[in-house]
Amino acid sequence: MDSIARRNTNVTDVTRRAGNAGSDVHPDAANAKWITLSQAAKEAPGRPSSNAVWRWCRRGVISRNGERVYLRHIRVGGKVLTRSEWVAEFGEKLAEADRRYFSAQQEAAAGIPPRAAEFNPAKGGLCGSVPSAQSISEIDQELAAEGL
Numbered sequence: 001m002d003s004i005a006r007r008n009t010n011v012t013d014v015t016r017r018a019g020n021a022g023s024d025v026h027p028d029a030a031n032a033k034w035i036t037l038s039q040a041a042k043e044a045p046g047r048p049s050s051n052a053v054w055r056w057c058r059r060g061v062i063s064r065n066g067e068r069v070y071l072r073h074i075r076v077g078g079k080v081l082t083r084s085e086w087v088a089e090f091g092e093k094l095a096e097a098d099r100r101y102f103s104a105q106q107e108a109a110a111g112i113p114p115r116a117a118e119f120n121p122a123k124g125g126l127c128g129s130v131p132s133a134q135s136i137s138e139i140d141q142e143l144a145a146e147g148l
Contacts, residue, residue: 034083072090
């Protein structure tokens with residue numbers, strides 16, 4: 001058996017489903033286009049490194065809501081393979097988890113009244129709260145009345 005036939009046999013063997021009474025070969029195995037992680041990195045948006053794609057497979061990515069999302073993959077011998085569809089699915093799952101988080105944040109904030117437009121904590125409270133000359137003289141009179 002030559003090495004190409006052996007590789008194809010390994011892919012089929014890896015994709016077998018345990019306990020499937022009908023066909024024991026994964027339905028997508030015959031027409032699946034497997035890609036290496038470095039090829040997946042080239043196809044992924046933003047051109048991540050192949051190391052990053054490996055981390056997505058093995059450790060996953062923690063989304064904003066704390067859910068860990070993994071890139072689907074298979075291991076054939078010493079190679080880790082995935083599919084272009086799985087890379088796209090991974091991005092969609094991660095985006096969906098983030099959407100759930102942000103929609104929950106918006107729902108939680110819906111009951112909180114908005115701040116006043118003139119509020120600015122960087123300037124020490126309310127904007128435009130510089131006392132006028134009249135209010136300064138009133139403050140001075142109050143302090144003099146108190147003996148301070």
